[in-house]
Amino acid sequence: MPKSYDLIVIGTGAAGAGAASRCREAGWKVAIVDSLPYGGTCQLRGCYPKKVLVGASEALDWVRRMEGKGIRAPGAAIDWPELMRFKQTFVEGVGQGNEKWLREAGVEVLHGDARFTAPTVVRVDGRELESRLGFFHPRFSTSIPPGKILLDSPLQGSV
Numbered sequence: 001m002p003k004s005y006d007l008i009v010i011g012t013g014a015a016g017a018g019a020a021s022r023c024r025e026a027g028w029k030v031a032i033v034d035s036l037p038y039g040g041t042c043q044l045r046g047c048y049p050k051k052v053l054v055g056a057s058e059a060l061d062w063v064r065r066m067e068g069k070g071i072r073a074p075g076a077a078i079d080w081p082e083l084m085r086f087k088q089t090f091v092e093g094v095g096q097g098n099e100k101w102l103r104e105a106g107v108e109v110l111h112g113d114a115r116f117t118a119p120t121v122v123r124v125d126g127r128e129l130e131s132r133l134g135f136f137h138p139r140f141s142t143s144i145p146p147g148k149i150l151l152d153s154p155l156q157g158s159v
């Protein structure tokens with residue numbers, strides 16, 4: 001017998017986490033699932049880390065363009081391993097923080113790949129879960145497909 005919820009949210013990015021917390025606030029029984037750390041593309045692999053990397057490249061670009069115009073910085077360069085370690089400080093702990101927030105809001109948090117086995121049922125980590133009112137599955141068009149991860153990602157091992 002599948003465990004039953006009012007809503008099952010697949011994906012913990014901005015869209016999924018927002019929908020889960022709002023529906024829980026409205027009194028629905030809600031579960032959320034992700035196969036990756038909680039936070040989705042933006043916080044963990046997209047916008048936030050990108051801003052750190054773009055910021056570093058802009059800083060270097062400014063320094064190089066001002067060289068000989070009042071700025072002296074011979075050998076200014078990106079130290080890639082150090083920059084990636086710095087970037088990690090914006091990403092580490094974010095997944096656990098998101099998960100804690102959702103759990104404390106009363107949302108059941110689950111890990112694994114969600115696969116439909118029937119129109120109202122998904123299987124997650126060997127367990128069948130049923131959604132009474134429906135599923136929320138954000139668009140994944142902006143997610144990075146595993147085969148395209150070239151630089152740094154929790155998915156890197158799977159490339």
Ligand SMILES: Cc1cc2nc3c(=O)[nH]c(=O)nc-3n(C[C@H](O)[C@H](O)[C@H](O)COP(=O)(O)OP(=O)(O)OC[C@H]3O[C@@H](n4cnc5c(N)ncnc54)[C@H](O)[C@@H]3O)c2cc1C
Binds near residue numbers: 139
């Ligand atoms: C490099 C990069 C930089 C970006 N920069 C910006 C920016 O500066 N500003 C901006 O506005 N937007 C930016 N974006 C876009 C932004 O990241 C996305 O618009 C946003 O993350 C979409 O949120 P979402 O909740 O719809 O999906 P996502 O955040 O992609 O979350 C989807 C989640 O669902 C999970 N999932 C998918 N299928 C399943 C399944 N079957 N079972 C379990 N889990 C599953 C995935 O693991 C993922 O965690 C950027 C994107 C990238 C890739």
